[in-house]
Amino acid sequence: MKDKKEATQLQTQELLAMYRDMVRIREFEEACPSLYSQGKMGGFLHLYSGQEAVGVGVAHAIHKDDYMIAAYREHGLILAKGTPPGPVMAELFGKATGVSRGKGGSMHMFDPELRFMGGYGIVGGHLPLAVGMGYAIQYQQKDEVVVCLFGDGATNQGVFHEAMNLAALYQVPVVFVCENNMYGIGTAVGRASAVEQLYKKSCAYETPGVKVDGMDVLKVYEEVRQAVHRARAGEGPTYIEALTYRFRGHSISDPGTYRSEQEKKLWKERDPIPNFGRWLVAEGKASEDELKKIDAEEKQLIEEAIRFAEESPDPGPEELWTDVYVQS
Amino acid sequence: MPLITCRDAINQALREEMERDPNVLIMGEDVALYEGSFKVTKGLLAKFGEKRVIDTPISEAGFTGMGCGAAMVGLRPIVELMTVNFGILALDQIMNNVAVIRYMFGGKVKVPLTIRSPGGAGNQLGAQHSHSIEAMLMHCPGLRVVVPSVPADAKGLLKSAIRSDDPVFFVEHEGLYGVKGEVPEGEYTIPLGVADVKRAGKDVTLICLSKMVYVCLDAAEKLAEEGIDAEVLDLRGLNPLDVPAIVDSVTKTGRALTVEECWLTGGWGGEIAAVIMEHAFDALAAPVLRVASADVPMPYNKALEQAAIPDVGRVMARVREVMKY
Numbered sequence: 001m002k003d004k005k006e007a008t009q010l011q012t013q014e015l016l017a018m019y020r021d022m023v024r025i026r027e028f029e030e031a032c033p034s035l036y037s038q039g040k041m042g043g044f045l046h047l048y049s050g051q052e053a054v055g056v057g058v059a060h061a062i063h064k065d066d067y068m069i070a071a072y073r074e075h076g077l078i079l080a081k082g083t084p085p086g087p088v089m090a091e092l093f094g095k096a097t098g099v100s101r102g103k104g105g106s107m108h109m110f111d112p113e114l115r116f117m118g119g120y121g122i123v124g125g126h127l128p129l130a131v132g133m134g135y136a137i138q139y140q141q142k143d144e145v146v147v148c149l150f151g152d153g154a155t156n157q158g159v160f161h162e163a164m165n166l167a168a169l170y171q172v173p174v175v176f177v178c179e180n181n182m183y184g185i186g187t188a189v190g191r192a193s194a195v196e197q198l199y200k201k202s203c204a205y206e207t208p209g210v211k212v213d214g215m216d217v218l219k220v221y222e223e224v225r226q227a228v229h230r231a232r233a234g235e236g237p238t239y240i241e242a243l244t245y246r247f248r249g250h251s252i253s254d255p256g257t258y259r260s261e262q263e264k265k266l267w268k269e270r271d272p273i274p275n276f277g278r279w280l281v282a283e284g285k286a287s288e289d290e291l292k293k294i295d296a297e298e299k300q301l302i303e304e305a306i307r308f309a310e311e312s313p314d315p316g317p318e319e320l321w322t323d324v325y326v327q328s
Numbered sequence: 329m330p331l332i333t334c335r336d337a338i339n340q341a342l343r344e345e346m347e348r349d350p351n352v353l354i355m356g357e358d359v360a361l362y363e364g365s366f367k368v369t370k371g372l373l374a375k376f377g378e379k380r381v382i383d384t385p386i387s388e389a390g391f392t393g394m395g396c397g398a399a400m401v402g403l404r405p406i407v408e409l410m411t412v413n414f415g416i417l418a419l420d421q422i423m424n425n426v427a428v429i430r431y432m433f434g435g436k437v438k439v440p441l442t443i444r445s446p447g448g449a450g451n452q453l454g455a456q457h458s459h460s461i462e463a464m465l466m467h468c469p470g471l472r473v474v475v476p477s478v479p480a481d482a483k484g485l486l487k488s489a490i491r492s493d494d495p496v497f498f499v500e501h502e503g504l505y506g507v508k509g510e511v512p513e514g515e516y517t518i519p520l521g522v523a524d525v526k527r528a529g530k531d532v533t534l535i536c537l538s539k540m541v542y543v544c545l546d547a548a549e550k551l552a553e554e555g556i557d558a559e560v561l562d563l564r565g566l567n568p569l570d571v572p573a574i575v576d577s578v579t580k581t582g583r584a585l586t587v588e589e590c591w592l593t594g595g596w597g598g599e600i601a602a603v604i605m606e607h608a609f610d611a612l613a614a615p616v617l618r619v620a621s622a623d624v625p626m627p628y629n630k631a632l633e634q635a636a637i638p639d640v641g642r643v644m645a646r647v648r649e650v651m652k653y
Contacts, residue, residue: 067401101434110433117400118433122424128390129425132397132405139353139379139403159420162390169385323435324469326493 010218012285018060018217019280020294022052022273025076027302028085032075032092035306036252041092043105048076050247053272054179055080057220057242058147062228067115067137067146069130072107073179073246074119077149081116083109085305095312102315103323117146123184124150124157127176131163134172134237145173145231147224153184155198164239168205173231175224176202176239179214181246186258202239214242215270245270329510337479337511338368338444338500341486342406344515346376349404352490355382355391356408365410366446366505392418392443396426396495399441404490412447412499413459426495427470441495444486448501448539448589449637455625458633460589462537463596465497466566472496472520474565477541479509481564484518492520501539501589521568525577529559532583532647535574535600537563540587540638547643556651566596574600575608582613583650587643592620614653617646 029047036045048055051073058068059080070077078088083099091098092106100110107121117133120126130148137144154160155178167174180198182189190196202209208230212223220242227238245267249256256264280286332340346352353376358365360373360383373381384391388409395407409415415422422443429439449458465473472494476482482500489496526541527548534544541562548558561577563570578584584604586597601616622636 098434100432100436103434104432108432110436112436118429118437120425122420125393125420125424128393128421129397129400131390132394132399133401134397135394136398136401136403139398159389159393162385162387163393165385166387166390166394170382323431325472326430326438 014060015280015285016290016294018056018221019273019276019286019291020298021056021059021080022217022276023295023298024085024301025052025055025079026273027298028079028088028305029075031302031306033252040310041106042094043107044072045092045106045252046073046250047246047248047252048073050267050271051179051181051214051244052076053217053276054177054214054220054242054244055149057217058149058177058224061221061224062145062147065115066144066228067117067133068149069117069126069133069146070119070149071123071126071151071154072119072121073151074109075106078109078111078116078119081111082114083111083116085302086308089305089309090312093309093312094314095309096315096319097308097312101319103319124154124159126150127154127160127163128166130174131166131170131172134167134174135170138170138172143232145175145228147175147177147228149177149179151184152178152180152182152189152198153192154178155201156193161204164202164205164207167237168207171234171236174237175227175231176237177224178239178241179244180241181244183250183259185250186254188258199239199241207237207239209239209241211241211243214244215272215275217272217276329512331508332479332511333506333508334479334482334500335366335368335505337483338486339370340511341483341490342369342372343375345487345490346372346380351402352404352406353380353382354406354408355384355395357384357386357410359383359408364408366502368500368505369408388414388417389421392421393425395441395443396421396429396439399439399495400429400437404440404442406442406444406490409443409445411457411502412445412461413457415443415445416459416461422471422497423468427468431470438493439495440493442489442498443496444498444500446502446505447499448503449621449626449633450503450539452628452630452633454628458626460621462499462566463590463594466596466599470495471567472565473499473567474520475499475537476564477504477526477538477562479507480511481518481524483511484516485520485564487517488520491517496520499538503539520565521570522564523570523573524562524564525559526562527558527560529557529581531557531581532585532650533559533561533577533581534585534587534643534647535561535563536587537565538589540589543638543640543643544587547640547647550640551644551647556647558647569603571603571607574603578604578608579611582611584616585619585643585646585650586616587619587638589621589637591623592618593623595620614650617650619643619646
């Protein structure tokens with residue numbers, strides 16, 4: 001409970017912001033399936049519902065100038081970093097106003113102003129990028145860190161080990177956060193990884209590895225806060241395994257039949273949002289009405305985001321050829 | 329002008345660019361203490377220190393991606409892939425990250441990364457150390473591909489590559505490091521995407537790059553004795569491709585032969601032949617012919633290896649063929 005105690009020292013305002021961010025992500029993600037089935041979005045759609053405590057815990061533990069980089073289940077992460085939902089929704093609609101101007105889509109959200117350095121579709125492929133960003137920070141002697149998020153599946157890629165080794169070798173300010181939602185598409189961790197306790201994989205690189213309850217935003221916050229502190233102090237990378245669960249399938253086309261109803265029910269009971277809400281009320285940080293007000297406001301915000309996306313223009317045909325090169 | 333090797337010309341380019349811009353740094357296997365497996369990075373560690381001349385572990389995908397990430401947040405890294413054969417391990421990073429990131433993120437980021445790598449065949453190194461993959465790289469939008477032949481070009485082009493805001497793959501032929509040529513003193517750059525006529529001629533255009541430039545120049549001299557005046561057009565790179573230079577030359581000569589060390593099937597020669605048909609068909613007096621490496625994994629045996637790679641004799645034979653029309 002030590003962690004929780006430290007976290008409770010957070011200002012009420014910050015705690016409510018965490019709650020609000022989680023609600024925003026949930027509202028955003030849960031609006032997507034019907035929009036998808038209406039044909040307003042294309043491609044893959046990997047939803048973040050259930051994992052909100054991880055992204056929000058991370059985002060609140062770092063500064064605005066710190067970097068986040070993620071895999072393909074990243075709508076929630078870019079929202080957590082602070083990008084307004086309108087441009088994120090517009091990206092899903094493939095619109096010119098989207099965060100990647102309609103060229104990235106669900107898997108490739110990007111917002112350099114808020115230092116969200118992208119979502120990437122090749123499992124594990126973005127981990128070395130995070131190391132490079134960390135190297136650049138260190139080289140330029142800046143007081144910044146990179147948080148690199150990825151799924152459990154990435155830890156079985158060769159490049160995961162290359163990145164962990166490089167990060168530890170050069171002691172770069174990178175925090176690796178594995179969002180272990182226990183399934184790589186439909187394959188359970190235990191059927192894919194010889195080491196089921198994924199945080200233990202960092203021991204090969206003499207990098208601190210810790211496991212945290214990824215359904216508890218304050219625990220994630222506290223663990224990341226400590227890791228970021230170490231990174232900023234020049235003590236190198238940390239590897240955090242956040243145990244979490246995705247409430248939906250791998251992607252929109254996945255009914256998730258490989259998971260038992262009982263398992264899903266158990267995890268649903270651990271839903272990070274109502275649980276955190278109850279804690280806020282119990283601790284006297286907020287009243288139920290206040291939380292309901294936040295819920296309503298965020299629902300409204302997402303409705304506005306959808307309207308913004310719907311009303312936004314498609315990229316013009318000339319956009320096919322722009323941005324392939326800086327110098328044409 | 330001083331006569332120096334390709335190796336030294338590249339070294340000069342690296343040194344000058346690192347002196348000019350503190351954001352330029354170099355990383356790769358054995359580039360620092362060992363000074364490069366081909367000694368291209370000689371003296372750089374001593375001058376610039378280990379933060380800027382970085383020995384990496386044998387992790388091609390890892391450090392290529394690292395270069396890409398560093399480039400995305402403001403540095404201008406140069407990644408050396410010890411040989412392009414090893415670089416194939418980094419193709420995921422090159423094709424899924426380096427080349428596409430700018431476009432995929434709607435132009436909101438640039439990746440000013442230079443990847444340098446020795447490539448090519450010719451030293452009996454067998455099938456896993458003799459790749460010429462320029463054609464594969466050319467196939468990939470978002471990535472510039474530069475392939476110099478002479479020391480002066482290597483220096484001027486590499487400086488432009490390092491200064492380019494786009495990612496550049498710079499292929500150095502292993503067999504050319506020791507070749508000497510005149511290199512202008514002091515600062516100069518050569519723009520990317522400008523081909524160079526290495527020998528002017530009026531009867532046939534030999535379109536080539538890298539080591540094949542020397543094969544074509546030799547062939548051209550011998551063909552001159554037969555009364556055939558060949559122009560040798562050194563592309564110096566494949567992206568940007570200097571289409572106007574190709575069209576100008578073929579319009580003048582009416583005949584073209586592509587000479588490359590890549591495999592014939594899917595090689596860049598086929599692409600150039602198509603470009604010529606699309607842009608200079610009326611000027612053609614003969615079909616465009618191709619000379620390329622045999623479609624086989626490179627054999628170890630010296631005679632077989634020589635038979636696989638284009639040589640002066642094969643180029644001459646194909647030129648005689650194209651002259652028959």
